[in-house]
Amino acid sequence: MAESSFEQVSTPWLTPFYQQLQQTYQQGRFAHGLLFTGSAGIGKYKLAQQLAQYLLCTNKQHDDACFECHSCKLFSVHNHLDYHFLVAEKNKSIGIDQVRLLTEKLNERPQLGNNKVVLIKGAEQLTEAAANALLKTLEEPQGDSYLILLARTHHQLMPTLLSRLQQTHLHSPDDQTLINWLYELGYQVSDLGVLRWFQNSPLALLNHLKALQQDASLDTRRQCVEGVFNMLYQPQQLFSFSRLLANDAEQNLLLLFHLLHDIHKLKLNTEQLNQDAIYYFALPQLQLWQAQLSFKSLRVLSQEILKTRSLLTEHNALKKELLISALLIKIKNEFKETHYVS
Ligand SMILES: [Zn+2]
Known part of the structure; x- marks a missing residue:
């Protein structure tokens, strides 16, 4: 940083x-x-x-x-x-x-x-x-x-x-102090999960929010949407998606975490998403997915991503891919039967 x-x-x-x-x-x-x-x-x-x-x-x-x-x-x-x-x-x-x-x-x-x-x-x-x-x-x-x-x-x-x-x-500020501070800098954060991801570390969070705003990760976000899409409908794609995520896993898992969060927002908000949402570009796709994931599934999966992330630090590249594959299988299994016609 x-x-x-x-x-x-x-x-x-x-x-x-x-x-x-x-x-x-x-x-x-x-x-x-x-x-x-x-x-x-x-x-x-x-x-x-x-x-x-x-x-x-x-x-x-x-x-x-x-x-x-x-x-x-x-x-x-x-x-x-x-x-x-x-x-x-x-x-x-x-x-x-x-x-x-x-x-x-x-x-x-x-x-x-x-x-x-x-x-x-x-x-x-x-x-x-x-x-x-x-x-x-x-x-x-x-x-x-x-x-x-x-x-x-x-x-x-x-x-x-x-x-x-x-x-x-030096201790991290509490949630409210942090949210207020980010708000004054022009960033609205409503998801406590994102704060936890960065252990309430203000400058790490700010860095991340800035990068999102500058669209630095847009390609990766597109790949996340594509990756989830592919693994749902073509199971063999799951492993290439996990290989992709394992490459810079920390950052990519965070983007996957955001994807679930935006789906959650969409579900709460009668299918509406603010234009500044991180995955706004994929709104039509997310609208389909929010119907296939329950609130409980979204909560469980967010926890699973955090858990996987904490395991990754100790492992080599191959083990990382396996851990991420296991995570992706869990995500895939939480999606309800789809009526998608290919
Ligand atoms: Zn002086």
């Missing part, structure tokens, strides 16, 4: 904690090593950046950075000499050499203001040697340097490193 594209988005569920951090700083009780944990898309990175800008700002306001001083301006164009950012590349660890480069910077005097900040995203990727190098920095903290680590959970971090960090787990 390109979290940098969320720079302009407000994250009100994190505001109380951000303010608390500033108070701690103002009271001179700020820790040199911080760890923020929480699921992907909760806003860890955004919070850390806000905090870094605040720490570096040379004209701090009572509840935020000033956004006007030289330091703030350099920070906003990603060109601050006292701010150092390290992120793990996909599926790679963060090694000791990368960490050493940073810790050397922490030992230098700040170039601009009074503080220096190092931010490490994906701290679970730190190798043991790299974590030890960080530990050394934290054991002899320089008065003006701050280290912020981000990770989904603390479980993969070395206990010795953890013991030197002040850890805060």
Whole structure:
């Protein structure tokens, strides 16, 4: 997920904690090593950046950075000499050499203001040697340097490193807060199932809704409708559909999940669907299907998709296809006898 594209988005569920951090700083009780944990898309990175800008700002306001001083301006164009950012590349660890480069910077005097900040995203990727190098920095903290680590959970971090960090787990906002927040950004979400899919992770949800709006997934949605259609009337097609879904299963199962949701909406809403519905383009087909699926079936199948999705993470490609095939058979079986004439 390109979290940098969320720079302009407000994250009100994190505001109380951000303010608390500033108070701690103002009271001179700020820790040199911080760890923020929480699921992907909760806003860890955004919070850390806000905090870094605040720490570096040379004209701090009572509840935020000033956004006007030289330091703030350099920070906003990603060109601050006292701010150092390290992120793990996909599926790679963060090694000791990368960490050493940073810790050397922490030992230098700040170039601009009074503080220096190092931010490490994906701290679970730190190798043991790299974590030890960080530990050394934290054991002899320089008065003006701050280290912020981000990770989904603390479980993969070395206990010795953890013991030197002040850890805060960031929680997802509740349903209503999240729905209101999305509404203000122009997205109407009525389905709690979609919130659960993303574990109420706001930025992950927003990313998904944006992508849907931009029609990035229209081809895949068409393939979903086609795939369901084919497997209903030509059973042997089920396996090619499952192969298709297994390729980027996470995203494709979500689109299948949406398909059931739109059928559900149609069923509730006397066969009407808003034009901004995700599967509006397939309205005539969905009108036929809603008559063939009971409310109970739709509920059960939504649960089945969620269940399959949670199983997928642990399996290889072949096993994924089998799991998805099993799911598709369940979906197919929930459709009532059709009077469709080919
Ligand atoms: Zn400033």
